[in-house]
Every structure is written in structure tokens, then in C-alpha cells.
Amino acid sequence: xxxxxxxxxxxxxxxxxxxxxxxxxxxxxxxxxxxxxxxxxxxxxxxxxxxxxxxxxxxxxxxxxxxxxxxxxxxxxxxxxxxxxxxxxxxxxxxxxxxxxxxxxxxxxxxxxxxxxxxxxxxxxxxxxxxxxxxxxxxxxxxxxxxxxxxxxxxxxxxxxxxxxxxxxxxxxxxxxxxxxxxxxxxxxxxxxxxxxxxxxxxxxxxxxxxxxxxxxxxxxxxxxxxxxxxxxxxxxxxxxxxxxxx
Numbered sequence: 001x002x003x004x005x006x007x008x009x010x011x012x013x014x015x016x017x018x019x020x021x022x023x024x025x026x027x028x029x030x031x032x033x034x035x036x037x038x039x040x041x042x043x044x045x046x047x048x049x050x051x052x053x054x055x056x057x058x059x060x061x062x063x064x065x066x067x068x069x070x071x072x073x074x075x076x077x078x079x080x081x082x083x084x085x086x087x088x089x090x091x092x093x094x095x096x097x098x099x100x101x102x103x104x105x106x107x108x109x110x111x112x113x114x115x116x117x118x119x120x121x122x123x124x125x126x127x128x129x130x131x132x133x134x135x136x137x138x139x140x141x142x143x144x145x146x147x148x149x150x151x152x153x154x155x156x157x158x159x160x161x162x163x164x165x166x167x168x169x170x171x172x173x174x175x176x177x178x179x180x181x182x183x184x185x186x187x188x189x190x191x192x193x194x195x196x197x198x199x200x201x202x203x204x205x206x207x208x209x210x211x212x213x214x215x216x217x218x219x220x221x222x223x224x225x226x227x228x229x230x231x232x233x234x235x236x237x238x239x240x241x242x243x244x245x246x247x
Contacts, residue, residue, distance in 0.1 A: 003031045004187060005049040009175060010034040011144040012209070012217065013073050013081065013225055014053060019205045020198020026190050036101045037143075037175065044180050051179045051191075055104030056237055057244055062180055068188045069177035071195045072229040075161035076171040080224045081147050082161060084109055085131070085154035086139035090117050094137035097127040104174055105143045108160050111243040116167040149214030170236040176229060199227055 041058035043049045082105050098106040131140045151157050161172045202221050
């Protein structure tokens with residue numbers, strides 16, 4: 001059988017999944033690449049991979065797609081790695097510099113700007129240093145490991161998973177395991193078991209990760225992230241796609 005081509009996000013939030021994949025027999029059946037979220041998404045769109053842990057906003061760019069796992073990158077409250085950092089209160093923001101590595105989080109920020117905060121700032125997609133500006137009315141979308149330990153550097157901090165929950169009463173799904181073509185059920189079941197293995201062994205994984213004095217990795221992987229793709233999360237996913245269409 002030809003190997004299934006899989007792209008996964010290279011951030012810390014994916015390490016439990018990678019631990020499971022790399023410590024299961026499934027590793028011999030796949031061709032695995034690690035990418036930033038936007039590249040992971042583009043590979044699935046361009047059919048360079050068969051399955052991707054992709055930012056869910058990318059689903060709208062796929063002519064055919066299906067969820068292939070019971071697991072995701074999600075949160076049921078603050079996620080502590082997807083933020084709008086701001087030089088001022090959100091109501092006074094005039095410019096938002098978007099994260100070049102993100103699709104879903106940039107879209108989530110836009111959904112919240114329109115529907116929750118009800119402001120219309122200028123959106124900047126290619127700022128030289130998108131996470132810095134001396135302008136007092138500028139805010140910044142920033143995601144993933146590059147946010148670790150940075151909350152104290154900005155006067156105002158908004159956790160986007162928490163703000164989404166305030167708007168909708170629902171959890172949020174940042175990324176899901178999506179295929180762009182039918183995947184054999186036998187493979188999907190074994191792949192799903194490998195992901196579960198990784199989640200069940202997060203304590204062992206944490207022992208392998210370097211300690212960070214500025215960020216609680218254990219709290220992040222064990223509590224802030226919620227990896228189960230529940231019915232509420234699926235409901236949130238489809239609602240989010242509807243919000244994006246209405247932007």
C-alpha cells in the first residue's frame with residue numbers, strides 16, 4: 001500500500017499527537033511532514049498531502065473534505081497560545097497586524113472584531129514586524145509557541161478562545177485532522193488509536209520537553225488545550241465557518 005501523506009503542525013500543541021504517531025506502528029504507513037499551520041493547509045489544498053492537521057478555516061478552500069479523527073486542537077476556555085495583543089483597549093484599536101503563520105486565528109480575530117467587539121480596524125497582513133508597533137492604537141494577532149511568555153509584554157491581552165466562548169457559549173476548534181479524499185477506514189481507525197496513545201502519554205512527553213521558566217507547559221498540554229472533537233466542538237466548527245462566510 002502507498003504511504004498516506006500527512007502534514008502536521010510543528011507547534012508544541014501538536015506534540016502529544018506526534019508522540020503517539022512516532023511511538024505507534026502507524027509511523028511505517030505514513031509519510032509525515034511538519035509545517036507551520038498555513039503551509040500545512042496549503043499542502044492539503046494543493047494535494048501534496050492526503051491528511052493534514054489543518055487550521056479549520058482552510059476547509060472552505062477544499063472542494064472535498066472529511067474529518068478523519070476523533071481528536072483536534074481545541075479549547076473549552078482560554079487556550080493561552082492564541083491572542084490579540086494590543087497597545088490599547090480593544091475598543092480603541094485602529095490597526096490590527098495579522099499573524100503570517102495563521103489562517104484560522106486571523107479569521108477568528110476578524111469574526112470577533114465584527115461580531116463581538118464591533119469595531120472595524122484596518123487589517124495589515126504583511127507588517128515587517130507584525131508583533132511590534134509603536135503606534136498606540138495597534139493590536140497584533142499572534143499564535144502558537146511564539147506567544148509563550150509574552151503576555152506581560154503588552155498592555156492589553158485577549159485570549160481568542162476565551163473571547164469566542166463569550167460570543168457563542170461554545171468551545172473552539174483551531175485545527176482538525178482533515179482529509180481531501182476518502183481514506184481507508186482501517187487506516188483511519190489505526191491512526192486515531194495512535195493519536196489517543198499520544199494523548200494518554202502526555203506525562204511521559206512532558207518529561208522530554210525542555211523546561212520553560214516563563215510558561216507552564218504542563219498546564220497548557222493537560223488543561224488549556226482540549227483535544228477531544230466533541231459534538232459541541234463540531235457545532236462550533238460549522239458555526240465558525242458560517243461566520244467566516246459572512247465576513
